[in-house]
Amino acid sequence: MDDVSLGLMLDLVGTFVFGLSGATLAVRRDFDIFGILVLAIAAALAGGVIRDVFLGATPPAAFSDTRYIAAAALAAGAAFVGYRVIERLAKPVMLLDALGLGLFAVSGCRKALEAGLDPLPAVILGVVTAVGGGALRDMLVAEPPRVLREEVYALAALIGAVIVVAGDMMALPPGWAAAIGVVMTAGFRIVSVWRGWNAPRAPGSGKPR
Structure with a gap:
């Protein structure tokens, strides 16, 4: 699989999955x-649009390729029709x-590297791509975005993006680096919720004045 095909596959699968999380929350x-x-x-x-705008890839792929909107609409339909099945999962929105x-941490970082960005900016853009859609989803339902809450969120995306950069530096097959990045990010996020891990807080924060 070439780089273009891999990037498109990651993008479309990520679009569907994030769309399903938003639609499930809406139901x-x-x-x-x-x-x-x-x-x-x-x-x-949202995450892919932010990424493409930062990279100067305009119009963003989400608007120039109808497959992106189709994937999101398909996710909405799947949640509308199959919500009872999805809801049988433990914490379906979180999963x-x-x-x-x-998926978006990896695809965002890969696209940034392919555009010629250095490793550190590519990692940052991968994280921004990953958290953008979830942040907008949460704000639209009047919830504090997960990236700003106690659960480890951006750190999980950071792990996936760093794995992509490391794989690129070591000349690993892109598909392997992408798969490892997705699994490690999703796994770390799930374990962090299960174990109740929190990102560090400032000393004395949260105390009433």
Whole structure:
């Protein structure tokens, strides 16, 4: 599989998964079909749009390639029809979010490297790509974005992006580096929620004045 095909596959799968997380949350909040579609599209496309704008790739792929919107709409339809099946999973939104986080951290970092960015900016853009959709999804349902809350979130995306950069430096096959990055990001995110890991806080923070 060449770099272009791998990047497109990661993007489209990530779009569908993040769209499914947004749509599932919308159904849980009793949104109508239009609200479900809006939240699915927002969650699915925001991270990739931010990435492409930062890279100067305009119009963003989400608007120039109809497969992206189709993937988000398909996710909305799947949640609308199959919500009862999805809800049988333990913490379905978190699980889908963790997988989408991994896919977009890897795809964002890869696209940045292919555009000629140095490793550190590529890692940063990978993290931004990963957290953008989830942040917008949470804000649209009046929740504090997960990236700003106590659960480890951006750190998980950082792990996936660093793995992609390390794989590039060691000339590993891109598919292997991508797979490892996705698995490590999603796994770390899931374990962090299961174990209750928190990012460090400033001494004395959270205390009433």
